[in-house]
Amino acid sequence: MLEIEDLACLKGDRLLFRGLALTLAAGELLRVAGPNGVGKTSLLRLVTGLALAEAGEVRWQGVAIGRDRDAFHRDLLYLGHASALNDLLTPLENLRFACAAAGDEVDEGTCMEALVRIGLADQLDLPARVLSQGQRRRVGLARLFLSSGRRLWVLDEPFTALDVRAVADLATTLSDHCRAGGMVMLTTHQDAPFAVEPRVLDIGAYAC
Structure with missing residues (x-):
């Protein structure tokens, strides 16, 4: 279970939100909603430990994520909005490198x-440098098909630049992960055909 208690986020000299609290249990899909600039991406970075909260705490399985980062990161898959690719490598090489860097042993055929x-x-x-924005996005998203063992998926705008077919396939993958006992937390401006009904967190309710 993911628990967030009394969380506050400071960006520069601006307090984006405070008092945010929620729990995310096995099988749940949470959509973080709110207008641009309210702090949706900042919340995901706090949840994943990539940024420090101004106040409050994030806990995984009852333990603050800062106390046992290795255990938390073994259960976490985070895909940010930007595509983290090496432009000189192919999609296959980039995917294999990303999996290896995360400690996931995946063979070339499975990556392909x-x-x-x-x-x-x-x-x-x-080479990744010739790929379109949507194609670059897909290279990162391919990790979802290889990471069922990571229980918590945190995704920032995963449907951006995908066509209708890819959106539907990705929505099915996320729903299947939840139905298998996983958890998904995401931001998106798009409607997607989820088989699991998302909970919605309106972060604007906590805005300062």
Whole structure:
């Protein structure tokens, strides 16, 4: 279970939100909603430990994430809004490197299957620098097909630049993860055909 208690976020000299509290249990999908600039991405960074809260605490399985980061990160998959790719490597090479860096042992054939599934069958051997924004996004999203063992998925705008078919496939993947006992926390401005009904957190209710 993910628990957030009395969380406050300071960005520069501006307090974005305070008093935010929630729990996310196995099988739940949480959509973080609110207008641009209210702190949706900042909240995801706090939840993943990439930023420090001004106040409050984030706990995973009852333990503050800062007290046992290794255990928390073994259960976490975070995909930010930006595509973290090496432009000189192919999608296959980038995906294999990302999996290895995260400690996930995935063979080349399995990585290739994930990239084909996400719609990159014709780009497997191209350098990432020639890919479109949507194609670059898909390389990162292919990790979702390889990370079922990580219980908490935190995703920032995962549907950006995807076509209708890819959106539907990704929504199914996220729903399947929840139905298998995983948890998903995401931001998105798009409607998606989730099989699991999302809870909605309106972060604007905590804005300062």
